[in-house]
Amino acid sequence: MKEALHAEWTKLRTAPATPWSLPALVLTTSGLSLVASASVTCPCATDTMKLALTGIQLGQAVAALFAVGVLGGEYSTGMIMVTFAAMPGRARVLAAKAVLAAGCVAAAGAAGIGVSYLGGRALLGPDLPDAVARPVAGSVLYLVLIALLGLGATAVTRSSAGATGLVLGLLYAAPIVAALVPDPVWRRHLHQFTPADAGLAVQATRDLAALPIAPWAGLGVVGLWAVGALMLGTLVLTRRDA
Structure with missing residues (x-):
């Protein structure tokens, strides 16, 4: 595993x-957050x-695209065959990519979210909860989990375009579709299982009982x-030709 991590880090x-x-992950996350915080009048x-x-x-889109590129770039150039020839343990290669993608997104995400929070604290003051x-x-x-979802989707589709469309559809189109469902029970269930609606509940600090799903859940x-x-991506990598 050490050799796989070293090789994947060199490529990354x-x-x-x-x-x-x-840097785009940091800038997009913090920039939009600061604009949103500055645009409201409190309370x-x-x-x-x-x-x-x-x-x-x-x-989240930047995090997903970064992770898609970690594997999708090798498929688009044909380098994936060289990678698997050098390191036949395909599951180990994917695991190394997952560790590095998660670490990079965690670092950039922490910076972006940290700036967002500090900016919000400065702009919103006491209106921000403790x-x-x-x-x-x-x-x-x-953000880390979305990156891993993007990496897994790329391993399944073996295509940057296919994985990008799949993940962005789950993040942005699925919540819209769920909101259009007329039946309130089914609408709530769909919100509970779409990644963006479910995952971003972790940010909520008000009216938690009204959320479709609890924050950590x-x-x-x-x-x-x-x-x-x-x-599923590991299964595809190990069962199909590169």
């Missing part, structure tokens, strides 16, 4: 997309913690999506 840090994708009726972390709505550990830490974990749903995608 020398990839053309890495120098801009991780306000909205959940100010979710408002201060609004940028995650855009940052209990911030769950929303802040949960938001970073959410919602993050657990995203974890199941990520684990499921990685398991």
Whole structure:
């Protein structure tokens, strides 16, 4: 595993997309959050913690695209055959990519969410709640899980375009479809199982009883999506030709 991590880290840090994708995660997450925090007049009726972390709505796409590129770039160039020839343990290769993608997104996500929170504290002042550990830490974990979901989807589809469409559809189209369902019971169930609706419940600090799913349980749903995608991706990698 040590050799696989070293090899994947060498490829990751020398990839053309890495120098801009991780800073982009920080900038998009914090930038949109600061704009949202500065645009309201307090006191306000909205959940100010979710408002201060609004940028995650855009940052999640950057995290997913970064993870897609970690594996999808090798499929698009044909380098994946060289990788598997050098390291025949395909599950180990995917595990190494997952560890590195998770670590990079965790670092960039922590920076972006940290700036968002500090900016929100400065702009919203006492209107921001004191209990911030769950929303802040949960938001970073959410970004990591979305990245792992993107990596797993790429392993399944073996295509950057296919994985991007699949993950972005789950993040942005699925909540819209769920909101259009007329039956309130089915609508609530769909919100409980779509990754974005379920996972971002971890940011909530008001009206928790009205949420479709409890905050940590919602993050657990995203974890199941990520684990499921990685398991299916591992099966595809080990059973099909590169």
